[in-house]
Every structure is written in C-alpha cells, then in structure tokens.
Amino acid sequence: xxxxxxxxxxxxxxxxxxxxxxxxxxxxxxxxxxxxxxxxxxxxxxxxxxxxxxxxxxxxxxxxxxxxxxxxxxxxxxxxxxxxxxxxxxxxxxxxxxxxxxxxxxxxxxxxxxxxxxxxxxxxxxxxxxxxxxxxxxxxxxxxxxxxxxxxxxxxxxxxxxxxxxxxxxxxxxxxxxxxxxxxxxxxxxxxxxxxxxxxxxxxxxxxxxxxxxxxxxxxxxxxxxxxxxxxxxxxxxxxxxxxxxxxxxxxxxxxxxxxxxxxxxxxxxxxxxxxxxxxxxxxxxxxxxxxxxxxxxxxxxxxxxxxxxxxxxxxxxxxxxxxxxxxxxxxxxxxxxxxxxxxxxxxxxxxxxxxxxxxxxxxxxxxxxxxxxxxxxxxxxxxxxxxxxxxxxxxxxxxxxxxxxxxxxxxxxxxxxxxxxxxxxxxxxxxxxxxxxxxxxxxxxxxxxxxxxxxxxxxxxxxxxxxxxxxxxxxxxxxxxxxxxxxxxxxxxxxxxxxxxxxxxxxxxxxxxxxxxxxxxxxxxxxxxxxxxxxxxxxxxxxxxxxxxxxxxxxxxxxxxxxxxxxxxxxxxxxxxxxxxxxxxxxxxxxxxxxxxxxxxxxxxxxxxxxxxxxxxxxxxxxxxxxxxxxxxxxxxxxxxxxxxxxxxxxxxxxxxxxxxxxxxxxxxxxxxxxxxx
Amino acid sequence: xxxxxxxxxxxxxxxxxxxxxxxxxxxxxxxxxxxxxxxxxxxxxxxxxxxxxxxxxxxxxxxxxxxxxxxxxxxxxxxxxxxxxxxxxxxxxxxxxxxxxxxxxxxxxxxxxxxxxxxxxxxxxxxxxxxxxxxxxxxxxxxxxxxxxxxxxxxxxxxxxxxxxxxxxxxxxxxxxxxxxxxxxxxxxxxxxxxxxxxxxxx
Numbered sequence: 001x002x003x004x005x006x007x008x009x010x011x012x013x014x015x016x017x018x019x020x021x022x023x024x025x026x027x028x029x030x031x032x033x034x035x036x037x038x039x040x041x042x043x044x045x046x047x048x049x050x051x052x053x054x055x056x057x058x059x060x061x062x063x064x065x066x067x068x069x070x071x072x073x074x075x076x077x078x079x080x081x082x083x084x085x086x087x088x089x090x091x092x093x094x095x096x097x098x099x100x101x102x103x104x105x106x107x108x109x110x111x112x113x114x115x116x117x118x119x120x121x122x123x124x125x126x127x128x129x130x131x132x133x134x135x136x137x138x139x140x141x142x143x144x145x146x147x148x149x150x151x152x153x154x155x156x157x158x159x160x161x162x163x164x165x166x167x168x169x170x171x172x173x174x175x176x177x178x179x180x181x182x183x184x185x186x187x188x189x190x191x192x193x194x195x196x197x198x199x200x201x202x203x204x205x206x207x208x209x210x211x212x213x214x215x216x217x218x219x220x221x222x223x224x225x226x227x228x229x230x231x232x233x234x235x236x237x238x239x240x241x242x243x244x245x246x247x248x249x250x251x252x253x254x255x256x257x258x259x260x261x262x263x264x265x266x267x268x269x270x271x272x273x274x275x276x277x278x279x280x281x282x283x284x285x286x287x288x289x290x291x292x293x294x295x296x297x298x299x300x301x302x303x304x305x306x307x308x309x310x311x312x313x314x315x316x317x318x319x320x321x322x323x324x325x326x327x328x329x330x331x332x333x334x335x336x337x338x339x340x341x342x343x344x345x346x347x348x349x350x351x352x353x354x355x356x357x358x359x360x361x362x363x364x365x366x367x368x369x370x371x372x373x374x375x376x377x378x379x380x381x382x383x384x385x386x387x388x389x390x391x392x393x394x395x396x397x398x399x400x401x402x403x404x405x406x407x408x409x410x411x412x413x414x415x416x417x418x419x420x421x422x423x424x425x426x427x428x429x430x431x432x433x434x435x436x437x438x439x440x441x442x443x444x445x446x447x448x449x450x451x452x453x454x455x456x457x458x459x460x461x462x463x464x465x466x467x468x469x470x471x472x473x474x475x476x477x478x479x480x481x482x483x484x485x486x487x488x489x490x491x492x493x494x495x496x497x498x499x500x501x502x503x504x505x506x507x508x509x510x511x512x513x514x515x516x517x518x519x520x521x522x523x524x525x526x527x528x529x530x531x532x533x534x535x536x537x538x539x540x541x542x543x544x545x546x547x548x549x550x551x552x553x554x555x556x557x558x559x560x561x562x563x564x565x566x567x568x569x570x571x572x573x574x575x576x577x578x579x580x581x582x583x584x585x586x587x588x589x590x591x592x593x594x595x596x597x598x599x600x601x602x603x604x605x606x607x608x609x610x611x612x613x614x615x616x617x618x619x620x621x622x623x624x625x626x627x628x629x630x631x632x633x634x635x636x637x638x639x640x641x642x643x644x645x646x647x648x649x650x651x652x653x654x655x656x657x658x659x660x661x662x663x664x665x666x667x668x669x670x671x672x673x674x675x676x677x678x679x
Numbered sequence: 680x681x682x683x684x685x686x687x688x689x690x691x692x693x694x695x696x697x698x699x700x701x702x703x704x705x706x707x708x709x710x711x712x713x714x715x716x717x718x719x720x721x722x723x724x725x726x727x728x729x730x731x732x733x734x735x736x737x738x739x740x741x742x743x744x745x746x747x748x749x750x751x752x753x754x755x756x757x758x759x760x761x762x763x764x765x766x767x768x769x770x771x772x773x774x775x776x777x778x779x780x781x782x783x784x785x786x787x788x789x790x791x792x793x794x795x796x797x798x799x800x801x802x803x804x805x806x807x808x809x810x811x812x813x814x815x816x817x818x819x820x821x822x823x824x825x826x827x828x829x830x831x832x833x834x835x836x837x838x839x840x841x842x843x844x845x846x847x848x849x850x851x852x853x854x855x856x857x858x859x860x861x862x863x864x865x866x867x868x869x870x871x872x873x874x875x876x877x878x879x880x881x882x
Contacts (some may be wrong), residue, residue, distance in 0.1 A: 249882030298744050298777055305852070307742050309777040345692075345744050363788075366692060366746035560719045560858060565710035 011080035018070040019335030025132030031138030033058040040151035087119040100649035171208040202227035214240040234618040247611040257361030258286040258350040274338035282328040282348035289321030293350035344369040396480040420524040429519030434514035510539035548570035685721035686734035693743035698851035707858035719840040740851040744777040752789040762844035764879035772849030793833040816853040852854040
C-alpha cells in the first residue's frame with residue numbers, strides 16, 4: 001500500500017469518527033430537549049407525540065451542525081496528511097510533500113515506515129468518549145424527567161394557579177369534538193365558563209394535575225372517563241376534583257334545517273289538459289352543509305270519500321356538504337298519467353348532512369297544478385246567473401241618483417208642477433227600491449219577504465185581513481234589535497223558529513237613508529234628497545263588500561238549537577270554575593326575584609354567584625322561546641357577569657344589563673282573550 | 680263567562696271543509712251533556728289569521744295533502760304557545776295516506792314532535808270515561824281506509840298539556856252527521872268529542 005493510499009484510509013476513518021461524534025452530540029441534545037419538554041407537555045396537557053417530534057428535530061439539527069463543523073473543507077488526502085503532520089511533528093512535512101504528485105521516490109521510502117495509527121486511535125477515543133458520556137447523561141435525565149413529570153406538573157400547577165386555587169377553582173381543560181357529520185375539527189378550551197357546542201358533540205373534561213375528577217350534568221352523575229354528549233337542552237356541567245368544583249354552562253347549538261325556496265313554478269296553476277312540462281328550480285341553503293336534495297311530487301286523484309295518491313321524486317342531487325346550492329329539474333305531465341280533476345303537488349326538499357333525522361329535512365312551499373274537469377269552463381259561460389239582490393239595489397240607486405241630479409240641473413227650465421211630478425216619480429222609484437232592500441233584510445230576519453207591506457204602488461187588499469204596516473221607526477227598531485243580537489243566536493222571531501242569521505248593518509243604514517231621500521223627493525226637494533241618496537249608495541257598497549265569499553268554498557251553516565238540546569226549562573247549571581293559567585308575567589317576576597338573590601350573593605361569595613348566574617342563564621335559554629330577544633340578551637349578559645365574577649373583575653355593567661333585559665316589557669293592551677285566564 | 684265558540688281551521692292547501700257537520704254535532708253534544716255556555720254555530724277561521732287566537736280550540740281536518748304556508752305555520756306556533764288547543768283529524772283513516780304523512784310532517788315542523796297519548800291520560804276521563812283509550816270509529820271497525828284499528832292518539836305537548844291532538848281514527852267521518860240523527864244511536868258516538876272540548880277548556 002502506498003503512502004497516499006494509507007493517508008486516504010486514515011481520512012475515511014476520521015470521517016466515520018466525525019459522524020459518530022456528531023450523532024452522539026445530537027442524541028445528547030435531543031434527549032436533553034425531551035427531558036425538558038416532557039413535564040411541560042404533561043403540565044399543559046399537550047400530546048406526548050409532540051415531545052418525541054421535538055426531540056428528533058433536535059437530534060437531526062444538532063448532528064448536522066456538528067458534522068458540518070467537524071468536516072471543515074473535507075477529508076481529502078492533503079487535509080488528512082496535514083492532520084497527521086500535526087499529531088507527528090517528527091515527520092517534518094515529509095508526509096505532506098510525499099503525497100503530492102511527482103514527489104521523489106526516496107522521500108516516499110523514508111516515510112513508509114512511519115506508523116500514525118496510534119495517533120489516530122487516540123484521537124478517535126478522545127472524540128467519542130465525551131459525547132458518549134453526554135448522551136448517556138441526557139438519557140438518564142430523560143428517564144428522570146419521565147419519572148418525576150407528574151410531580152413537576154403538580155408543582156407547576158400549584159405555582160401557576162395559586163390565585164385560582166385560593167378562590168376554589170380548578171384548571172379545567174375541555175375538549176369539544178363536534179359530530180362526525182359536520183366535518184369540523186375538535187377544539188380544546190381552557191377554563192371556559194360557557195361552551196357553545198353543536199347538539200351531539202362529545203365533551204371530555206380533564207383537570208390539570210388531578211386524575212380523580214367527578215362530573216355532574218345537572219343532578220345526574222357522569223362517568224369520568226366517558227364523554228358527555230351535548231343534548232338539545234342547555235345543561236350545567238359541574239366538575240369536581242377534591243374540594244374544588246367548577247360550573248360550566250353548555251349551550252347547545254342546533255343544526256338548523258335546510259332552507260329551501262322554490263323558484264319555479266312561480267305559482268299554482270290550472271291546466272285544461274295534462275300535457276307539457278314544467279321547469280322546476282329551487283335555491284338551497286344550510287348552516288353546515290347540504291347532503292342531498294330533490295323535488296317531491298304527489299298526485300292526488302278522486303273526490304268525495306275516495307281518493308288515491310301517487311308520489312315520486314325528480315332531479316335528485318347530491319351536494320356533498322355545500323352550504324348553498326341550486327336544484328333544477330323537469331316535471332313532464334304526460335308521464336304522470338293525469339286525469340281531469342287530478343292535482344299535482346310539487347315541492348323541493350333538501351336534507352342536511354345528518355340525513356338520518358326528521359329535522360334534517362327542509363322543504364319549500366308547495367305548488368299545486370290542477371287539471372280542470374271536463375265542462376268546468378263551459379258551465380261558467382252557459383249557466384248565466386242572475387245578479388245578486390244587493391247588486392240590483394246598487395244599479396237602481398245609481399240610476400235614481402242620476403235622475404235626481406238631472407232634475408236638479410233642469411229645475412230652471414221646468415215649471416213648478418212638472419218639477420214636483422217628476423220629483424214624486426223618483427220618490428216612488430226610491431220607495432220601490434227601499435222595499436227591495438227591506439225584503440232582503442226581512443228575509444234574513446226569518447219573516448216573509450214582505451215585512452214592510454208596501455202600498456206606494458196604489459194597490460189595495462179588499463176583503464183581506466191585513467197586518468198593519470210598520471212605521472219606519474218601528475221597522476228600524478225591529479231591525480236594530482235583530483242586528484244587535486249576537487251572531488248566530490237563535491231567536492224566536494214572531495213564532496217562526498227559523499234561526500236568525502247575521503243581519504247586514506250597512507243594508508239597514510241604506511234602508512234608513514232611502515227613507516230620508518224618499519221623504520225629501522215627495523216634497524219636491526231633490527237637492528236635499530241627494531245627500532241621503534249618496535249615503536244609501538255608499539252603504540249598499542259596504543254591504544256588498546261585507547258579503548264577499550271565501551274563494552275556496554263556504555261550508556253549510558248548521559245552527560244548533562242549544563236550548564232544545566238542553567231540553568228547555570232545565571235549570572242552567574254553572575260550569576265548574578276554571579283554573580286560570582299562570583300569567584306570563586309571573587315567570588318574569590320569579591326570575592327577577594332569583595336574580596336579586598344572585599346579586600346579594602355576589603357581595604359575599606363571588607364564585608357561588610357566578611355559578612348561580614350560569615344556572616340562571618341555562619334556565620333562561622331552556623324555558624323561554626328562542627324568539628324572546630330579551631331572554632337571549634339576559635342570558636348573554638349573565639355569562640359575561642359570571643366570567644367577571646370568577647376573574648375577580650367588575651361585573652356591575654353586565655349585572656345591570658341582565659336586570660334591564662329581565663325587566664317586564666311595557667305593552668298596551670285593552671284585554672286578553674277571554675278564555676286565556678286572568679291577567 | 681263568555682260562550683265557547685267551536686272554530687274550524689281553514690288552510691290554503693287541501694280540503695279543510697270536508698267535515699262540515701262535525702262542528703254542529705259537537706256543539707249539540709256540548710249543549711246536551713254539559714252546562715258550558717256554547718254558541719249555536721261554529722265559525723271558520725283562517726289558520727294564518729290573528730282571529731284564530733280568539734278561540735280556545737281549533738278543529739282541523741281534510742283528505743288531501745296538507746302543506747301549510749309560512750303564515751299558517753307561524754299561526755299554529757303562536758296559537759299553541761298562547762295556550763290554544765288544536766284537534767287534527769285524518770279524514771282518510773289511512774295510516775300511509777297523503778293527509779297523514781303531510782299533516783304529521785307539518786305539525787312536527789310547526790309545533791314539535793308527536794308523542795303517543797297513554798290510555799290513562801286525563802283526556803280520556805276529562806268528562807266521560809274511556810278506560811280503553813280513544814273510542815274506535817265505525818270506519819275502523821268496518822275495514823275502511825287502511826283496514827286497521829289505531830289504538831292510540833298522538834299529541835304535541837307543551838309541558839304536560841296537550842297542545843295539538845292528532846287522530847288517525849277518522850272522527851271527521853264518524854261525527855259528520857246532523858245532530859238530529861243522534862237519536863238513532865244507542866250510545867252517542869260523539870261523547871269523546873265532549874272530552875276533547877272539556878279538556879281544551881280546562882287544561
């Protein structure tokens with residue numbers, strides 16, 4: 001082996017030694033870092049995997065740094081020969097010269113017998129022993145760290161949470177894991193007074209430095225190692241460890257139902273025949289995400305007591321958790337086997353990611369498409385209906401007004417006799433019209449249509465025994481009496497047991513004004529008759545408006561003769577007194593009284609007052625309707641006040657806001673519905 | 680004391696007026712068996728209208744699919760939150776019928792979950808005693824509809840009070856006849872209706 005080859009071999013040895021030294025130093029550094037990090041992670045409830053990762057990073061970085069420094073320009077033959085010359089000064093630079101190209105052979109022979117391996121071994125020992133000892137020491141330190149980590153953690157907890165411990169609190173870490181379907185990350189919270197979590201979330205509670213933890217949800221104890229699952233009702237979670245306890249309010253957040261808006265078709269439709277197609281379109285929205293959506297249709301056929309139904313879906317779409325989306329489809333009527341008279345009900349339905357509960361489904365408004373029955377349209381055109389009676393009265397009254405106005409305009413061109421005759425002619429027409437209105441009123445009163453017996457047309461009743469005609473005052477009085485009765489009350493009207501239905505008061509007013517107008521027209525004063533005629537017309541129009549029918553249908557009006565059902569003459573008993581319902585204001589008063597107790601407790605025991613405020617918040621959210629904005633505001637302020645009291649801060653502003661929010665709302669109301677109990 | 684007025688709920692979809700004689704029949708029974716002051720005719724009131732709040736009991740029935748409008752859903756919620764009682768009856772007597780499916784869905788959406796009413800519930804002893812739970816209807820016994828006898832009623836509760844009573848027994852067909860014809864029955868089949876009204880007025 002030549003001298004150059006021997007030097008190169010020594011260089012490779014030195015490179016291995018440098019690598020070993022670097023690795024030992026890196027290992028020592030990594031173990032030292034892990035030994036420090038382990039109790040810290042334990043104290044702050046970090047994952048142990050993090051400690052290992054940190055240690056490995058330290059090993060890699062320190063080893064790399066050391067090796068780079070030891071390697072220098074590299075383990076080349078000239079560099080290694082210089083290193084040997086440094087450790088064997090007796091060579092006198094012969095080796096450095098001998099390894100150069102072109103050196104004399106005599107020089108190589110002179111240094112062939114020199115052995116520098118003892119120097120290399122000594123250097124190796126020196127390079128590895130120190131780092132090896134350091135690595136062993138670091139490993140020992142790490143083992144000690146693991147063994148004493150709980151004690152360190154407790155000590156650190158005692159040191160860092162001295163203030164809280166003196167106030168009877170715990171260092172609580174809460175891990176909230178949302179339901180899987182939400183695809184949301186878990187989060188860790190430290191000492192939270194209130195946790196807002198989705199219904200179905202899992203909550204795990206741990207107390208720093210203490211493994212013996214007792215949990216209570218409300219009054220029910222929970223297994224310490226089992227997670228608490230968030231229910232729909234607000235809950236107070238009490239954490240106990242040793243003599244200390246902490247109250248945590250759990251506010252459930254409900255996953256809202258998807259909101260679905262049907263864009264097309266825009267409105268309900270009636271078709272003459274079941275042909276064609278409808279474009280369907282809907283907008284979808286959800287707070288967490290929509291799973292799937294489709295259009296649903298129901299075809300209902302039949303009438304009376306016999307109906308059949310068919311249903312199906314169109315345009316199924318999977319949205320994979322999108323928060324908003326659209327749905328489209330096509331409803332082809334020819335595929336539904338529709339017959340005249342059938343209905344098709346269409347709506348859009350979306351399911352959120354839960355997909356397994358009834359509350360996961362949101363639906364749009366429903367559109368109805370009806371297929372007309374045969375002849376449905378013809379009947380309107382062929383069977384002409386007579387105008388209703390009130391309509392005839394309107395036309396006649398308008399005509400009379402026109403006649404009276406024309407007579408007033410022509411007054412100067414007419415002599416007194418002609419003017420008076422024409423005015424009395426209009427008066428007779430007005431009297432006829434009044435009689436028609438009177439007939440409507442009297443037919444409703446259950447009397448024969450001629451309640452007012454009319455003699456204005458000059459006819460006579462020879463040989464007949466007539467009922468004396470009512471005077472206008474008597475007539476109005478009778479009508480007023482009838483109209484003042486409660487709607488639907490059975491009246492025995494002049495021996496006729498026909499029930500009295502509602503009497504149209506505007507029609508009676510018209511009747512009254514027609515009397516006035518007729519009187520003035522009889523006296524040839526049409527200009528003084530006109531105001532009454534106008535008011536009669538206006539009253540008739542009001543009567544028409546009052547008689548409009550509900551478009552869908554009008555059920556037959558069945559009237560029960562209550563007295564008859566009760567076997568008339570029987571003594572009417574008095575039903576047992578009803579227990580009035582608790583007035584709503586009573587709840588608010590009870591909450592206010594409870595709040596007053598909390599405020600007085602805050603002066604002597606802030607921690608207990610904070611717990612009471614959290615319980616009050618839970619009751620407010622659980623017992624009142626979500627729409628009650630005041631309750632929500634009070635609950636929010638109660639949480640703020642609880643936090644302030646626990647931290648020893650000033651809770652005055654929050655407490656004042658709670659009190660203000662709980663204040664009784666000022667409302668003006670003349671009365672409550674009679675059946676709802678006393679106020 | 681004001682009169683009890685029997686109110687029938689009117690809704691936009693379906694046939695709300697399918698049992699027009701039920702109100703008169705129940706009014707007759709109320710007058711016949713109790714001393715409760717009662718108006719001789721019922722009224723029809725739109726479910727979405729604030730007028731519905733004037734009545735303690737709303738009767739709702741129909742054959743066709745029911746899809747409430749938002750205003751109607753709000754009206755139901757407001758009505759029962761303020762102490763009202765709603766009696767909903769399936770006029771089809773059909774467990775998988777469109778009315779049953781849609782109206783139960785709408786009730787649960789607008790009012791809350793439907794739960795079974797136990798046979799010992801005070802509803803069955805509020806006036807007459809029905810120890811076996813809700814009385815069966817002739818439509819159930821004669822094999823109409825789904826050919827089943829439904830042993831129980833469902834309800835939406837507000838606290839321990841029934842806010843919405845749902846029947847799948849077709850009382851709408853059973854009670855929709857003129858009160859005069861009640862004399863042909865050996866046992867008046869509307870007696871359970873009296874229990875419903877008395878319960879609604881006293882709980």
